[in-house]
Amino acid sequence: MNNETGFASFLDEMKWRGFFEQCTDEKALAELLTAETVTAYIGFDPTADSLHIGSLLPIMGLVHLQRHGHRPIAIVGGATAMVGDPSGRTELRSMLTLEQIERNLQGIKEQLSHYIRFGDGPQDGLMLNNADWLKDFGYLEFLREYGQFFSVNQMLTRDSVKTRMEHGLSFIEFNYMILQAFDFMVLNRDHGCRLQMGGSDQWGNICSGIDLTRRVNRQEVYGLTFPLMMTAAGTKMGKTASGAVWLAAARTSVHDFYQFWINVDDRDVARFLRLYTLLPRERIEELEKLQGADIREAKRVLAGEVTALLHGRDAADKAAEAARALFGGGGDAESIPSSERPEGDFAGDGLLLLEALVESGLLKSKGEARRMIRQQAVRVNGEVISDEMRALSAADIRDGRIALQVGKKRHHHILVG
RNA sequence: GGGGGGGUUCCCGAGUGGUCAAAGGGAACAGACUGUAAAUCUGUCGGCGGACGCCUUCGGAGGUUCGAAUCCUCCCCCCCCCA
Incomplete structure (x- = not known):
């Protein structure tokens, strides 16, 4: 046909x-x-x-x-x-x-x-x-x-x-x-x-x-x-830290959606390229030849393609851009997930980091935030924070924003306006 | 309808009056190592408060008790056998 x-x-x-x-x-x-x-x-x-x-x-x-x-x-x-x-x-x-x-x-x-x-x-x-x-x-x-x-x-x-x-x-x-x-x-x-x-x-x-x-x-x-879709690790397809990966951007942001595919197990990449992208056979077979760390290239293609199918090419490119900014050095910080806060929030004693982490959606509760800080998992502007009572103040604002990070992969920027 | 077994924190699964926010495993998350991978090791894994603390949870509703996931009553649901 x-x-x-x-x-x-x-x-x-x-x-x-x-x-x-x-x-x-x-x-x-x-x-x-x-x-x-x-x-x-x-x-x-x-x-x-x-x-x-x-x-x-x-x-x-x-x-x-x-x-x-x-x-x-x-x-x-x-x-x-x-x-x-x-x-x-x-x-x-x-x-x-x-x-x-x-x-x-x-x-x-x-x-x-x-x-x-x-x-x-x-x-x-x-x-x-x-x-x-x-x-x-x-x-x-x-x-x-x-x-x-x-x-x-x-x-x-x-x-x-x-x-x-x-x-x-x-x-x-x-x-x-x-x-x-x-x-x-x-x-x-x-x-x-x-x-x-x-x-x-x-x-x-x-x-x-x-x-x-x-x-x-x-x-x-x-x-x-x-076939029943399982990941190489033997788990059900599509779970992340925050639960299921949704197609609706309101439930799973484009950024998180893109990241989901970037973080796929090496062993799943070839299979997923075939199943979830429309790339032609030759292109996929080419990507399947990649070995070791080069597989990341295949993952970038996978993430880009799958995201573009759902959210459009522009949105996918932005997500890729954000990923580059966060993990590769360079890239455009504008695409990183963010929220806005008035400058006044950072005057005086400032805003408790614990609260900022929860309100940004990075973490579910202050208790969890506390634990994360204890585990050396929280960074502000790239610096590991060990003080649970740390407050964010005007001194933390860099270029009109404060960069929050939990673990290696979860990022959020507070835009101060 | 009768008899027996069972419903426990995301999942599986211990626990049968206080030492239980509840063993163990899995999943998940974090740290180290790495390649935003896997494997491995370590840690965390109900919520709130700086901590000794407080609150909510063991199918549901009551009750006994100083005190219950654990005992009693009623109800709901599931499995097995008999009718």
Whole structure:
């Protein structure tokens, strides 16, 4: 189809980039993909008004799909969010209100639009809310129309159910599979959707959808799953000091987002370049050859590319600039995260460093700030501070700013105005 | 419905009347070493106050006690077996 990607086919590219875990009837799917514009979908959870880095993999899956001339559908599980979060453990499942879901949906759509071209064209993406077709569906109606198509025996054999059986699962959780299968069937019926993609944990649900679609719509549809993303260190993808890495700049600043990728484990760089950037194959293979400290160059490319995709090239460049200023010497200090304070705050006894550290967001509490100071982790204008009661005064202002630093990586400038 | 087991700090998991803010491990953070990496060693790891201190926490609500995560009552949730 479209060859700006440098790959013969969508599946080829997915395999090379590491998205491909398994799929149903690969041969038939490959043929379908070369024969026509295929509509494919992935589901996202609207449990927050922003997606986080964990969703980046499926997002990129849709991006590649669209680049190969196919049509992506992002479906947001408004209906599933209405009945509760399946990942909840001991605590009550949080059930979101319709308004919350609507708000979250808008936030997510905004984010996805950085990656996917939405619109009315044949290859333009769609964003749909499954609440639209599930919300008013009556229980009896559902049972009457579709109950016969679901085999409990088969559902019980799904891995996703089996693993949950050990710790118990509620009827709600058991039903996600049915809801998701129903989504696939509806999307096929109303939008000609032929493929569902998702994490490997979705395999069972996807298969259920394929079965249902075959039975109800009498059409063959396909499934493709991505591998479970773990870091080389064996932890879940996307955690930092301050929690999850979000796509929303309001939750994770561009600077922190960029830094996240810079700080990736050496062993993950090659894999991440393939998965999270759109760089051509030759460029990535070139970067993969780098060894030792040179890998940092690959990390800079990775961080720059991933950040640019989400926040734009300008913002990514600024983040790179800040990084250079903080770690490389040189560079422009303007891009370092900062806050403003009136000059008056530094008159007389000045402002307690402890408070400045907390208010700047560098640290969570004064207790933590105290501990950090005790551990020689706090610097003001590059100087290690050992006095917990240290106050910031006019004497600390350099070029209209005071540079705070915690550890080696966390920086904040107070701009005095 | 009956019987048994269980819900502990971010996660796993000890603790069964005071010495428990709660063992141990993991994660995380910091210091040293480095390459803003990994590995390793060391330290920190509920909140507030300079410290001897105070406050909040062990599924929820009450109660017994000088004193409870630990005992009692009721409730909620989970697992297993029986019906």
